[in-house]
Amino acid sequence: MELQGTLKSWNDDKGFGFIRPATGGEDVFVHISAVRGDQRPQVGEAVAYVAGRDERGRARAEHMRTAGSLRIDQPGIRRRPSPVPSASVRNTPAPIADGRRGAGGRAVIRHLPAKLILLALLCLLPVWGCLRALDAGVPWIGLGYLLFSLLSFGLYWSDKRKAQSGHWRVTEARLHLSELLGGWPGALIAQQVFRHKTRKLGFQFICWSIVAAHQAFWLERLLLKASVIGPLPVPGL
Incomplete structure (x- = not known):
């Protein structure tokens, strides 16, 4: 009706x-x-x-x-209208790729080596902690990081596609929850691969606060010998 x-x-x-x-x-x-x-x-x-x-x-x-x-009904109305270029635009030579686009028009990650080094440094303590837990017979911590990183990557991919097509978006709370549960490595990778959420300062502040919280936890567990929080009911931690 x-x-x-x-x-x-x-x-x-x-x-x-x-x-x-x-x-x-x-x-x-x-x-x-x-x-x-x-x-x-x-x-x-x-x-x-x-x-x-x-x-x-x-x-x-x-x-x-x-x-x-x-x-x-005219199906053509459901196609996005193509802007008509002005004479000055038509006569302007095609711009050279600006560092975010490769020769084939694909998006490229700027400063990739530096970002890979930063990601590796951020993963040092969590990987160390996961290996200690694995040695103590607790594999689920490392698996959790892996699975939630894959989930975060998928959520960012889905949110990017929905943003481009005008569909309902993945909520920021869901993205941050996945990061908090261990998916922040996948989130950081997805942000760069899809160029998504990188310029939203409030979102980035929460994301990096979550990363810092994970670093602080493993720092306290591994280097400070659990002197702040105390022992946890998990072997190896």
């Missing part, structure tokens, strides 16, 4: 927006793939939509059209 509402917001570059239902309640997410008609959506226009829920139970439009419109 179609419901009535007003298009409250629309990001034409990313191809998504939100509908304000005529009956009130929470705003409804709509992606360009659900839009029908012969023109792209306009903020403020009255729309008719079929309500649904995404896999996480949030309101989402399965279908949306301009209210009162019975025009023939």
Whole structure:
């Protein structure tokens, strides 16, 4: 059944927006793939939509059209419009790669050797601690670091793709939780590989605080001989 509402917001570059239902309640997410008609959506226009829920139970439009419109659907409206370059842009030579893009247009990691050295240094204490625990018959600490690093890498990959396609994002709390549980090495790698979350200062502060907390824990366990926290009920620690 179609419901009535007003298009409250629309990001034409990313191809998504939100509908304000005529009956009130929470705003409804709509992606360009659900839009029908012969023109792209306009903020403020009255729309008719079929309500649904995404896999996480949030309101989402399965279908949306301009209210009162019975025009023939044009699939071309669901493609991102290509900007028309000005004459000055057309006559400008192609720019040389700026250090973040390789010759083939691929993103490259700047200062890669220095970043690899930093990552190796940050992993020294955790690897030492995991080896001590493994020697004491406790393999799950090292496995935890590995599995949560893989999980963090996957979450960053998923969040990057969702950001580009306009879908619901992975929450920052989930990213940080995975880092806290041992996935920070995978998170640091993913940030550089996908160029994701590297310029968000608040996010970076929390991420590096988690890294520092892990370093402090292993420093206390291994070099200070557990003199601060005291012994833990884990062999080797």
